[in-house]
Amino acid sequence: MLSTDPEAFLFNVDLARKGQQAVKGVISQLTHLKSDLENYAQDASRRWEELEANRKKKDDARKEINDKIDAAKKLESRLAAKEKERLRKLEDDQALLAQQKWLDSGVLKEITNKASDQGKKAISYATSQIGKDYVWGAVGPDTFDCSGLTLRSWQAAGRTIPRTSQEQWRQLPRVELKDMRPGDLVIYFADASHVGMYLGDGAIVHAPRPAGR
Known part of the structure; x- marks a missing residue:
């Protein structure tokens, strides 16, 4: 620089x-x-x-x-x-x-009453469901519980009945055993937890647990 x-x-x-x-x-x-x-x-x-x-x-x-x-x-x-x-x-x-x-x-042997026309229709529907599976709460057409089967059977006969077995027992008319006819409902147990349909000749149709009718 x-x-x-x-x-x-x-x-x-x-x-x-x-x-x-x-x-x-x-x-x-x-x-x-x-x-x-x-x-x-x-x-x-x-x-x-x-x-x-x-x-x-x-x-x-x-x-x-x-x-x-x-x-x-x-x-x-x-x-x-x-x-x-x-x-x-x-x-x-x-x-x-x-x-x-x-x-x-042997009490059923004394019953000789005939089914009404509606009873016959209900029986026809119920027996045509034999073999279908049981499902709790089911009302058909493919599966049923016990009261679902009786409900639909009587609906097919033109009469509406309550949904559950307890209500069916509580609300429907009750008949003496000697006056029972095919198509009438049979309620089981003190708590009415099961129901079937009388067919005549000592037989019933119902939806048992857990399999078919």
């Missing part, structure tokens, strides 16, 4: 020195910034890996819990189904025993 003016020379030297220092400062700042960015990127990558690992652990734990819940529900369902089947069989056995005692008593 050449100059004929000593003061200008010194000024330029000082200016150049300051410029170099400024450049060094900027380079140093950029170097630190680059290092900070690299550290931040590494930290962010590490945090992402940790979060991803935690998310996978949570997903795996959630899946394991859901699998256990599903397994418990299936087991509960199987146990409930077995218990329901046991109770249904017990109730069916009780109904069969009560019916057999009633038939063995």
Whole structure:
């Protein structure tokens, strides 16, 4: 750097020195910034890996819990189904025993009354459903429960009767045994939990549990 003016020379030297220092400062700042960015990127990558690992652990734990819940529900369902089947069989056995005692008593042998026209229609409908499955709460046409069968049978005969065996017992007229005719309903148990239809000659048609009529 050449100059004929000593003061200008010194000024330029000082200016150049300051410029170099400024450049060094900027380079140093950029170097630190680059290092900070690299550290931040590494930290962010590490945090992402940790979060991803935690998310996978949570997903795996959630899946394991859901699998256990599903397994418990299936087991509960199987146990409930077995218990329901046991109770249904017990109730069916009780109904069969009560019916057999009633038939063995011989009281039906004295009944000689004939079915009414409506009674014949109700019997025709009920007997045409023999072989269809029992489903609690069903009212046909493919499945029935006991009162659903008697309901639909009498509807087919042109008469509407209550839906449940309890209401059929409570609301329909009651007749003496000697006055019973084919088509009349036979209510079982003190709680009126089962109902069938008298066919005549000591026979009934009903929807037992758990199979067909």
